[in-house]
Amino acid sequence: MLNQARELAVQKRQEIIGAVPGASFQVLQELAPELEKFLTEWLFPYFWHRPQLDVRTRRFVTMTIFAVLKCHTQLESHIRSALQDGIPREEICEAFTHAAWYAGCPVAVEALKVAKKVFDEEDAKK
Secondary structure, three states, X not given: OHHHHHHHHHHHHHHHHOOOOOHHHHHHHHHOHXXXXXXXXXXXXXXXXXXXXXXXXXXXXXXXXXXXXXXXXXXXXXXXXXHHOOOOHHHHHHHHHHHHHHHOHHHHHHHHHHHHHHHHHHHHHO
């Protein structure tokens, strides 16, 4: 039963951040496996899949929060996932532009720099 719950949690995590965990989760798996387990088993199945907001909206909220907190590794991962979800680059950039008024222009500029890095990396794969 416990293994089934873990498998479901990992499946939910994969729906949000992709099959290969981002740099943050790789670090957690190596240095703090209990924290990785906690996040995987609670964050993704219980918070990301609540019915009040769809995943697309949660993605924008999460990207904006990571931009404001200057959590660039996580921001990069969620920008990449947003692109994989089919969210247009223009909408991602607009979210950070919109945040400039509320969170400050430096936050928006840094978030846009992270977005540019991800866009360039994705373009290089083509």
